[in-house]
Amino acid sequence: MVLGNYKNCVSARAADPAILTASQDGGIVTQLFAFALEEGIIDGAIVAGQGDEPFKPEPVVATTVAELMEARGTRYTICPNVSMIKEATRSYGLDKVGIVGTPCQIQAVRKAQLYPMGMRSVPDKIALAIGIFCMENFPYQGLETMVEDLCNVKMENAVKMDIGKGKFSVYTERGAVSQIPLKLTHKFEQGGCHVCLDYVANLADVSTGSVGSPDGWSTVFTRTKAGETIWGKAIEAGYFETKPIADVKPGLDLVTKLATEKITKNQKTLEGRATFGVDKGLRNPYI
Ligand SMILES: Cc1cc2nc3c(=O)[nH]c(=O)nc-3n(C[C@H](O)[C@H](O)[C@H](O)COP(=O)(O)OP(=O)(O)OC[C@H]3O[C@@H](n4cnc5c(N)ncnc54)[C@H](O)[C@@H]3O)c2cc1C
Numbered sequence: 001m002v003l004g005n006y007k008n009c010v011s012a013r014a015a016d017p018a019i020l021t022a023s024q025d026g027g028i029v030t031q032l033f034a035f036a037l038e039e040g041i042i043d044g045a046i047v048a049g050q051g052d053e054p055f056k057p058e059p060v061v062a063t064t065v066a067e068l069m070e071a072r073g074t075r076y077t078i079c080p081n082v083s084m085i086k087e088a089t090r091s092y093g094l095d096k097v098g099i100v101g102t103p104c105q106i107q108a109v110r111k112a113q114l115y116p117m118g119m120r121s122v123p124d125k126i127a128l129a130i131g132i133f134c135m136e137n138f139p140y141q142g143l144e145t146m147v148e149d150l151c152n153v154k155m156e157n158a159v160k161m162d163i164g165k166g167k168f169s170v171y172t173e174r175g176a177v178s179q180i181p182l183k184l185t186h187k188f189e190q191g192g193c194h195v196c197l198d199y200v201a202n203l204a205d206v207s208t209g210s211v212g213s214p215d216g217w218s219t220v221f222t223r224t225k226a227g228e229t230i231w232g233k234a235i236e237a238g239y240f241e242t243k244p245i246a247d248v249k250p251g252l253d254l255v256t257k258l259a260t261e262k263i264t265k266n267q268k269t270l271e272g273r274a275t276f277g278v279d280k281g282l283r284n285p286y287i
């Protein structure tokens, strides 16, 4: 159950080479939204736009493939995509909304659909929620320190950042790569991530990440009926290359291992916090 309920899992990458050039992994998010937009399955998608400062994303409503392309790649800091849902349906007038988010953001989307307080008319308008795997996230200042002070790269010179194989890597426009071990980045993580029990976006229609698949490919779970249908149509239309997950290395074993490690570690932190406080784990110094 650490991988949540899913209908199918494959290794995949976008068929469009233009999407692959600047996407983070297999370009699954951008390619699937582009397909959904072209087919009228969504009228637009809430994605992490570039923002005014390098790698400091801001949510945007993309209504064209060009806008989706602008927002490709991972920014390892918070981008409050859920905050745009209301605006997407009201100001942009979208009836079929796509949204991408970390597992916690997809949980928020589902909560808003179940209890639409202040979100009237939103529940039926979420047409495609794509979740991205997530071990941890960083506040922007923490990310800046990691990149500028530890990796010795100016934020404006970075073209891509990546976490994988135990390292945080920053790629520059001149082709250099600067890497630090993840043990140096742990202290910059958001506190809230240490009680998070979802690695693979269990509540998304489709969830994806690099872990489990070879470089340049992504691991893709279809989880809901809507997710399975949209993914199936995109495959039929030739939008993705796929391989059975059992045929690739490191495969689902690594996804399961990392999800288990995250949940086990964070469950312990949660239990620790339950005994933390007045009349619980700590002595009250005032009585
Ligand atoms: C904080 C964070 C931690 C992650 N940790 C892992 C991990 O441990 N293991 C793993 O396999 N994958 C992880 N990922 C996911 C991975 O980095 C890729 O985002 C994912 O594989 C999708 O790649 P793609 O090529 O399909 O997407 P692309 O086609 O490149 O599109 C990426 C989409 O994600 C959106 N996006 C970018 N940054 C954010 C953000 N901060 N918040 C919300 N949306 C965003 C973009 O706007 C774009 O629409 C993480 C992502 C984030 C943001």
Ligand code: SF4
Pocket (backbone or CB within 6 Å): 102, 103, 104, 105, 134, 135, 136, 137, 190, 192, 193, 194, 196, 197, 198
């Ligand atoms: S680790 Fe969990 S809480 Fe932190 S950003 Fe990722 S999904 Fe959200």
